[in-house]
Amino acid sequence: MQMTSAPHLLAEDGPEYARILGDALRHAHERPDLEGVGDRLNTEQLRTMALNATALITAAAATEYEHYVTARAELRAASAPAPDGDPYTDAARITAPGPGAGIGAVLTVLTPLLAGAAAVIFLLVGYLLRAVSPSLAFGTTMVAAGWFFAAVAAAAILVAAVGLLVTALRNGASSPAAEDEEQELPEEVARAREAWRHALLERGILPFFRDALADPAAGRAARTPHRSPNRIPKVGYSRPDFSGPEDGPAASPRPTFTSPDFTSPDFGGPEHRPE
Structure with a gap:
């Protein structure tokens, strides 16, 4: 199910709206004003x-959302890097490997193989x-020595596996999604976001649920909803009005015509010759 786009909601906040909606539905049975959940809808x-x-x-919750978006935009603008700088120096600093990183990677790969x-x-x-020659001590x-190198190879493989696991965990923790969830937001942005969430739940989602449960036609509307000017989306159709002629406007008189008068010529006797 795709969420209908809203003029009061940015695309990046769509998942947050869906999450708040899901939480409200999970706890709907705990609210006395939503006791009709499961019966009618x-x-x-x-x-x-x-x-x-x-x-x-x-x-x-448009007012609270606008304040939250403004505070978030100001935070992003303040934390953005300065545009002026030497691009070559920045690129060299980004791409330059740390000290010993190349040697460690080479040893991690080559040690088990060798x-x-x-x-x-x-x-x-x-x-x-x-x-x-069983009596030859050199064979023993x-x-x-062979078993010693086998132990070294096993230890190197174990160390490499642990290193890969730690790197994967570090990269996962430093991903943008994880940083967005774990980092501490400034107090103003956090308050604005919480105010929007509360207003969206209390003034938007829960009243909508109450209206939907109180609407006698909500059961039919929920199956195939579409947009309507009312608060609860109504869905359905009405049959065409095939009313009789007495219910509509008076029928206009039908056109009439008369056949032409095809009279036969007077073919009487000589005494009746046409003049």
């Missing part, structure tokens, strides 16, 4: 109606020597 029907009436609901290859070679040669030394 279920939560999915109410959600459908509210999403189709997004413009109407958000208009109830240690594993050495373990295979030493174990293969050592066991061959022991098979050919080669086997011991």
Whole structure:
């Protein structure tokens, strides 16, 4: 279900509106004024109606939303980087790797490979020597060295796996979505956002639910809602008015015509010749 765009709601705040709507529906059974939820309308029907009436609901909190958007825009403008600067210096600072980062990455990749290859070679040669000459002490030394390099390879693989996990967690925590949720907003912006949420819930969503549950036609409207000038979206159709002639305007008189007078010529006797 896609949310209808509203003139009082920016696209970036659409998910927040949907989240507040979902919270209100989850706790609807706890409110005495919404006791009709589930009898006349279920939560999915109410959600459908509210999403189709997004413009109407958000208009109830337009003042608080405008204040919140203004405060947020001022915060973003204040935290934006200065435009003037040397682009070449900035690019070099961004792309330059940290000290030791390249060597650490190379060692993380090469150590398991080299240690594993050495373990295979030493174990293969050592066991061959022991098979050919069991009394030869060099074969036993080669086997011991092979197992040592195998342990080194296993440890290197474990360290590399832990490093990848830590990097993934760090990148996930520093993503824009996580930063937006975790970072502490300034007090003015936080108050403005909370005021908008409260106004949207108390003056927009909950009154809409109460009106929908009190409307006798809400059950039909929730199934196929569409826009209407009323507060609750009404859906349905009325049959065409096939009323009889007595209910409409008086019928105009039908045109009449007479056939031409085709009289036969007078073909009488000589005494009746035409003059």
